[in-house]
Structure formats: C-alpha cells, structure tokens
Amino acid sequence: MESTRFVLINTSHAGNVGSAARAMKVMGFGDLVLVAPRFADVLCHEEAVAMASGAADILARASVVPTLAEALDGVDFACATAMTPRDFGPPTHEPRALFAGLAAREAAPRLALVFGSERYGMANEDVYRCHAVLSIPTNPDYGSLNLAQAVQLLAYDLRQALGGFGVQARTPDPELADARAVQGLLDHLQAALTDIGYLDPAAPKKLMPRLNQLFNRAGLTNEEVHILRGIARQMSKTANPASPS
Template identity: 50%
Template sequence: MNPPDSDISLFKRLRFVLVETSRAGNIGSVARAMKTMGFSDLVLVAPRCEDPLNDAEAVAFASGATDVLQGARIVGSIAEALEGCNFAAAVSARLREFSPPVWTPRAFSAHVAGQGELRPALILGNERVGLPNEIVEQCNVLINIPANPAYSSLNLSQAAQVLAYECRMAAAGDEVDSRGVGFQGDAASLAQIEGMYAHLEEALVAIGFLNANNPKKLMPRLKRLFSRTQLETEEVNILRGIASQILKR
C-alpha cells in the first residue's frame, strides 16, 4: 500500500473494495449505499458475475447510483485494489483466532476521519464465504458490526450502508448536526421574541387567563417553554397573529 500524496476529505479518500462478489445486484446495492452517504470510490476484485457494471440487476439495484457503479474499477487481485491505500480494514461477522485488532465501524470511522494522511479501504468479502484469512491478515484492523448475537447476519449492501453512514457522520461531524432536519427558516431576533411575549401577555390578560395584578409565574414559564424551541420569525408572526385575533374579540 503506497503512501498518500495530499490531505483531502474522507469522502474522497475512502475506498470500498468488494472481493469476489457473486451477485451483480449486490454490487449495485453497494453503489447505492455509497452514493447516499457521499462516497464514490468502488473497486471490484475478481467479481464472479459477468459484466457487473452493466448487468441489468446491478443497474436496477443501484437505483440512481449508476455513476458510482459505472465508475467502479475491476481488478484481478487485492494488491491491485489497495494501490494508493495505506490503511486497510477487513469487514467480517466472523472473528478469527489470528486477526488484526477488532474495531467497530464507529471506531474505524473516527480514526480515519481524523487523520487526513490516511487513504483507507474497507474490504468486504463474498456473500457466502466472506473474506479469506490471507486477506484479513494483510489488513490493519478487522471491523465487526455489533448486532444481535442470535442473528448477526447482514447482507453485503446492509453492511456497506452501516459503514458508509458511520464514515459520513465522522467526516461531516458538527456540520451534519447543526444543519438539522427538514426546512428551517430565519431565526427570530431577541427583539421579535420580546415583542411576541408582550403581545401574548396582553392577549392572555384580555381573555382572563392571566391576572395582571397577580401574574404569578405564568409568563416566566411561557418564556422558558419557548426558549427551548429556537423560534423562527414566521413562527413568531403566527403567535402574534393569534394574539391579535384574541384582542379583536
């Protein structure tokens, strides 16, 4: 495995290597799993199916990730597949008596995401027999995906999806968390929120829900409630609209 030449994102550094895959559909499914998480470097070692990059089942299972599928390289040996890599991880549900250190997907992803000089490869074996010992012994670590001990069998693309997800989370870090899920509008300013509180207080007094002479802790409790929601400008406007309708009655 050759040394790297530059420090770039894990999305560009990480390689998925499939060894002697039997079904073309599984290759397409792995391409899809990779693309959904932002990875694209796929290498096939001596696949056992004919024309796996153009096979109808592979294309169908890739489901929109045909660019990753078509961009895959086919090689004849694991040595060729690992050219340019300097950290290799065998993926296996079967632990070996003599194997490299056993890591979880999360430990692997944290390690390779934090070291830009690494050019890592994830190596997944044949659907039925997995990886031979001689390949496992060449690797730096063996990745074992924690699963139900009574039924720990994952198919090839499921394992690839778990690995790709963990690597994405490690690579993107806080960027993923801070982006949130779904649509997000502009955050309301402190002045807008204070104006909303005053408007709500006026409306609550008008309907007799709040006693202006004996307010107790209602408004502080409402403020604490809303402070947990990260109010957006449009949401403040909605609440003020409700208060306006109350005051018109």
Template identity: 65%
Template sequence: MRTRFILINTSHAGNVGAAARALKVMGFDDLVLVAPRWPDVLEREETIQRASGAADVLRQARIVATLDEALDGVTYLCATAMTPRDFGPPSVAPREHFAALAASGHSVGFLFGSERFGMSNDDVYRCHAALTIPTAPGYGSLNLAAAIQVIAYEWRTALGGFAVAAGGARPAALADAPAVGGMLQHWEQALVEIGFLDPAAPKKLMPRLNQLFNRAQLTVEEIHILRGVAKAMSQAAGAARR
C-alpha cells in the same frame, strides 16, 4: 479523504454492479476487486444492469490478484465481519467508530469478504477494526451490496453527508386576519339563511368556528374555497324559498 472499497473473491456479478451503484449514491468511486470469480466481471451484462447508472464507477474499478495490491496507499483498514475473531481487531459499530476516524486524516479502506465464505481470519487480522452492523438479534445476514450501502452511508454521514435537496410545492401564503374575519361573516350569513344559526340566540357557534379556522392556519386559496361554500349555501337556501 481517500476512501477505497475492496471486495475479496466476489462470486456474483450482480453484486459488483450493485456495489458500484451503492458507492456512487454516496459519492465514492474507488472500487477494487481482489481475485473475483469472473475475470471479466466488470464487463458482464448482469454487472452493468445492476450498476444502474453507475457505469463510470465500473469503468474505473480495478481487478487485482492479491490483497496487498488492493491496499496500496491505504493507511487504515476496516474489516466487515459479523463474527469476532480471537486475537483479531476490536469489533465496533460503524457510526460510533467513524465519528473519530473521519477526523484522523487516514486513507481508509473497507474490506468485504466473499458472499459464500465471508472473510478469512488472515484478512481480518490485517485490519485495524472489525465493523459490525447492529442488526436484530438472531439474524445478522446482510447481502453484500446491502452491507456496502450501509457502510458507505455511515461513512459519508461521518464525513459530513450531503444536503437534502429541497422539494415539493412552495408553501402557500397564509390568509391574514381580515380575510379570515370576512370569510366568517360570509359563513355567518349563510348559516342563518339555511337555518343552522339562529341570529336571536347565536350562543357561541361563531367564536368556536373562529377558533377552529385559526387552528387550521388557512391559506388564501382555502379562504376562497370556504367563501364559495358559503355562497353555494346561500344560493341553495334562496332556491328552496322560491
């Protein structure tokens, strides 16, 4: 589905770079700037530094003079405006709205205003919906790049998202019942040798240890460790008797 992110009158070069990075992370690359403060903003050092690996998005980004040029091919336009406008489009939360929009077949544009002045009423009126990111009551101020990241994430999620890459160590093999039983016999012997367990009156110590180790879901390696502990206890008891 064609998706375009449009920034109007952007005044900070770093935000353009950060926007490119936000888009690339979510798999988008169509970035259009409408009359930015710096005509060479795509080549400025701060822009490139903040892009942090998204130089390809910057290279294909376009700068245009008017919003009409930026909207070429866009069939559904979303404003990002926290303040509702009289006679403007309905204010909607991104997640709920995107669920239906993702299946519509539209070429979607997301419109972001300048850092200093936000979006003009005229620009908002051109949009089909005004996206409002739910924030804490009393403080809804989002940095431009942060707002782009939130919208890009929610839109990517609505389109199907990306699979979470498997990571971390492979799960260790669990010890089977005979291995646990053998380890318990080893521990019982060691506990007797150090005087902790009275074989004439064992009570329920070993069944309780059995349940404890069952709950622990011991791995084969952990069984080896526990047998090593039991062996060390027996050796210490033997040395003490000599």
C-alpha cells in the same frame, strides 16, 4: 477519507453490487472496486443498474481487478469486515470508534473498506492484508447482514465521523392568512351556508363565531382560505343553478 475506497471481493449477485453503489452514493462516497466478481460484466448487468437506483454513475466509474493487492493500490489503511474473529491477524474494532480516531488524525489516511463474498465472507489471507478488522455490533444470536446492508452501515458511520451532512432544512411554513382574509372567508361561507339551507339568518345562533374560533385554532394559510372559498362558491352555485357564476 472523503475518497474512501469500497472494495467488494468475489461478489456473486449483481443486485448486491448495485445496492452497494446506492448505499455509497447516499453517504457521499464514490470509489468502488470489485475484485474478481463472479460475472465479469456485473457493472453493466441489468439487475445491478436497477438496484443502483440513481447511482449508476458509481457503477460507471467502478473498477474490476483480479486481486485484492491491486484493489488496495494507493491505500494507506485497509479495514476488513469479518464476523468471525481470527486467532491471528489485525485487531478487531467497532467501526464508529475506529473511524472517529482515524478522522481525528492530523493527516487522515486514504482508507479502504473491504467486504467479502456473500457466500463465504473474507478469506484469511485477505484479512491479513488489512490493518484492522471491523465488526459491526449486531444481535449476538443473529448477526447476518446482506452485503449492501453492511456497506450502508459502515458508510453511515464513516460519514458521521467526517462530520455528517446534517439534517436537511425543512420547507418553510406557508404564510398564514391574516384576519381580513379569514373574515372574508367567514362572510363567503355564511352566504353559502344560507344558500344551502344550513344556516337560518333569522336565527344564526353561534354558528359563525364557532367557525371563527375553529379557523383561528387551525391557523389557516392563504392557500387553504382559497380552497374553502372555492368550496363555498360551489355550494352557492349548486344551490342556485340559475344564478350567474
């Protein structure tokens, strides 16, 4: 199922093809097949490449075939995507539950997800070629999805059924400044505040202890200490332009 094929039938908008390729790549899939697209050169169309946004390699490897039968060559289990229930045809499933069941099989099938035209969806005869119909749970009063949106939703559910990618580890927190570094900042800042006339050394009151408490609560990093000391240095330089830097 890692090599699931995404099949787009009779696509009419090049941008949707590019966006679909992007949606696939984000979820780690790369097998794209177009069935009789409106424009034969859609895979290299400027809008398709632009909307792929870094997934142009998916477009470069994609295939264009004239029929759905050819697109499903080598596939064990094909899933149609259709909003309108058919009176006759394969059973309808909620995607997440079906994917979980397929992934749990001892021998998972080679899967294909089949999407219809933006203008009229999937024809009945194409639906009948599939083993199941996937119905994305949407607002019952408005269930219209853009083609690429549908590809993204199903690709996400499938990836989750396969175990997902997990949350990317965040960048480690920068190293906090130690007490010595903070004290050095306070001494430097005290001198700078005196230089600009904000602090009276004869009557400092509790300004510096309060700044000390402020810095302790903030949990300054070494980089932040360097920045604040740079500001203090510039304050003293501005107040005493004749002094050596």
